[in-house]
Every structure is written in C-alpha cells, then in structure tokens.
Amino acid sequence: MFSFLNNYKKFKVTDKEEKKIPENLYTKCESCLTLVYHEDLNNHDYICPKCNFHFRLNAMQRLDFTLDPGTFREFNKLMKTKNILKFPKYSEKINKVMKETDIREAVVTGYGEINGKRCVVAVMDSHFFMGSMGTVVGEKISQAVERSIKNKLPLIIFTASGGARMQEGIFSLMQMAKVSSTLKKHHDQGLLYVSVLTHPTTGGVTASFAMLGDIILAEPGALIGFAGPRVIKQTIRQELPEGFQSSEFLQEHGFVDAVVPRKKMKEMLHNILVIHEVKP
Incomplete structure (x- = not known):
C-alpha cells in the first residue's frame, strides 16, 4: 500500500x-x-x-521605440524634487524610487529625431510614483515647452500619470496652470504640439496639458480620464458604458484624434512632423 x-x-x-x-x-x-x-x-x-x-513602458523604452538611435539629448536630467511640505517619509520614498527606476523624476525631457525630423520630447514614466505630477515634473515639462519655442521645434509629450502628487499638495496642483499657460505661448508662436496618451493618463495631467495638444493621439486600450471609472460609478450610482474612458471610447466621442498601435506610432509621428514642418 x-x-x-x-x-x-x-x-x-x-x-x-x-x-x-x-x-x-x-x-x-x-x-x-x-x-x-x-x-x-x-x-x-x-x-x-x-x-x-x-x-506600460518606462521612459527609456519609450524613447527607444520613438526616436532614431543615438539622437536623444536629455536636458534637466539632474533636477530633483525637494520635500517642500516636509511630508513624512517623502524624501526616503523619492530616493528609493530613484534607485529602482534609474531616473530622478517621473518625466524625461530632451531633444531627438524621428526619421530625421528634429523635435523636443517629454516622456512621463508611470514606474516613478505612478507618473504623478509634482513641482519638478511641471518645471521640466514647462522648460521643454520653452526650449521648443526658442528653437522653433515641434513638441511631443507622452503622458502616463495617476494625476497630481498628493505629497506636494497645492504646489502640485499649481503645475496644471503653469504648464498650460506655457503651452499657450507655444500655441501663439504657431508651433506644433502633439500629445500622445498612454495607459494610464488620469487626474490633473488629463485635466491640463494632456488634452491641449494640437493633435491628440492615444495607444489602444489606454485608460484616459480624470477620476477613475470605479470612483465615478460610486458617485453617480449608475452603470457606465462599456469601454468607458478607454482611448477608443474617447476617439468615438471626439476627444482623441486617432488611436495608433505602438508598432505604427513612430511612422505616424513622422508623418505629422513632415506635414507641419516649419520652413525657414
């Protein structure tokens, strides 16, 4: 047995x-x-x-997918967040995430080329504090917009964010107006701004610069919205439409110009840059 x-x-x-x-x-x-x-x-x-x-991709993976090899030149790489409000253990968490992601904040900015066409690019990284927008994120994106204006280059921003960073309170929320006002100057100069929404793009980022692009693209299936669908459902106590807040749903309702698969994103961006190229 x-x-x-x-x-x-x-x-x-x-x-x-x-x-x-x-x-x-x-x-x-x-x-x-x-x-x-x-x-x-x-x-x-x-x-x-x-x-x-x-x-989800990290910032460096996104840059590798998007830009021509060897063309990316990062600026403001060493800019680091300070614990302005003395939020408990915030500094320790920032230092930990910096080591885990090998970047200093939730956005990477720089110059690059897409099939030979120069541009300024900002890529948010959801692996860094869920891509939350703090003072340094707002400052880096604002300076990217200003460099785009100074050099008369098109601007491309890849968004991926959970919204404003609560550890920085009102200073975080101020970045919505700060970046938006800088983009208004960019618009007044007749320059191109392409916003690419990736999974997830929510909160204050959606409520400001993510939806201000002259052309708004999105990856398939990306969650895009202000509050999450679960919070909305609990608030209004109603069943939400199928696929609510997906990139396809937003395209159908006119908030997104095109949903572009990752494999075709570089080609799409190149075509947009060619069509809107500013002749000297």
Missing part, C-alpha cells in the same frame, strides 16, 4: 532545487489575465499577443 508519508522525502523539492527555477519568467496581462512569457513580450513590443493590450 502506497504511503504518502513514507515517500514524502522522495518527492519533496528542496530549497536548493527551488532556487534553480528562474524567476520572473512570465507577466500577467492586465486585460485578459493571460501569463505572457517575458521573451515573447519583449519580441512583441510589450504588447499582449492574445488581446493586444499595450503594456
């Missing part, structure tokens, strides 16, 4: 054997919950091969 207890040691996996199993081989898709092999995800431009969900 087979005894499980007598044969337990024979079948037990030791700690040493467990360590031989590679970690982080798979990532669960947020949309269809399928486990996707990391190598397949990397070879598929971080897009779920089953449901086409576009996984």
Whole structure:
C-alpha cells in the first residue's frame, strides 16, 4: 500500500532545487489575465499577443521605440524634487524610487529625431510614483515647452500619470496652470504640439496639458480620464458604458484624434512632423 508519508522525502523539492527555477519568467496581462512569457513580450513590443493590450513602458523604452538611435539629448536630467511640505517619509520614498527606476523624476525631457525630423520630447514614466505630477515634473515639462519655442521645434509629450502628487499638495496642483499657460505661448508662436496618451493618463495631467495638444493621439486600450471609472460609478450610482474612458471610447466621442498601435506610432509621428514642418 502506497504511503504518502513514507515517500514524502522522495518527492519533496528542496530549497536548493527551488532556487534553480528562474524567476520572473512570465507577466500577467492586465486585460485578459493571460501569463505572457517575458521573451515573447519583449519580441512583441510589450504588447499582449492574445488581446493586444499595450503594456506600460518606462521612459527609456519609450524613447527607444520613438526616436532614431543615438539622437536623444536629455536636458534637466539632474533636477530633483525637494520635500517642500516636509511630508513624512517623502524624501526616503523619492530616493528609493530613484534607485529602482534609474531616473530622478517621473518625466524625461530632451531633444531627438524621428526619421530625421528634429523635435523636443517629454516622456512621463508611470514606474516613478505612478507618473504623478509634482513641482519638478511641471518645471521640466514647462522648460521643454520653452526650449521648443526658442528653437522653433515641434513638441511631443507622452503622458502616463495617476494625476497630481498628493505629497506636494497645492504646489502640485499649481503645475496644471503653469504648464498650460506655457503651452499657450507655444500655441501663439504657431508651433506644433502633439500629445500622445498612454495607459494610464488620469487626474490633473488629463485635466491640463494632456488634452491641449494640437493633435491628440492615444495607444489602444489606454485608460484616459480624470477620476477613475470605479470612483465615478460610486458617485453617480449608475452603470457606465462599456469601454468607458478607454482611448477608443474617447476617439468615438471626439476627444482623441486617432488611436495608433505602438508598432505604427513612430511612422505616424513622422508623418505629422513632415506635414507641419516649419520652413525657414
């Protein structure tokens, strides 16, 4: 008669054997919950091969997908947030996230080229405090707009944010008006601003510069809105339309000009830059 207890040691996996199993081989898709092999995800431009969900990219990955190799020149790289309101443990959390992401704030700005066309680009990174907008994020984006004006270059901003950063209170909310007013100067100069909305773009970022683009593009399936759908549903106590606050829903209702797959985004941006090129 087979005894499980007598044969337990024979079948037990030791700690040493467990360590031989590679970690982080798979990532669960947020949309269809399928486990996707990391190598397949990397070879598929971080897009779920089953449901086409576009996984979040960090700032450097986004720049690699968008700009010509070797053309990116970052500015304001060393700008760092200060704990103005003395919020408990905020400085420690900032330092921790800086080490984890290898960037100093939730946006990376610089010059670059897209198929030979020069531009100023700002890329928000949701891996840094969920891409929340604090004073340094607002300042870096404002200075990117100003450099675009000074050099008469088109501006492209990739948004990915949970909204204003609560640890900075009113100073964070002030960035909405600050960036928006700088973009008004940019608009008055007749320069092009392309806003690219990625998953997720919410809160004060949506309520300000994300929706001020001359042309507004979005990646497929991106969550775009002010308050999240769960909060809205709880507030109005009504069932929301299917796909509410998705990029496709916003395109259908006129808030987004085009939903562009990641594989075609660079080509789309290049075509836009060519059409709106300012002749000397």
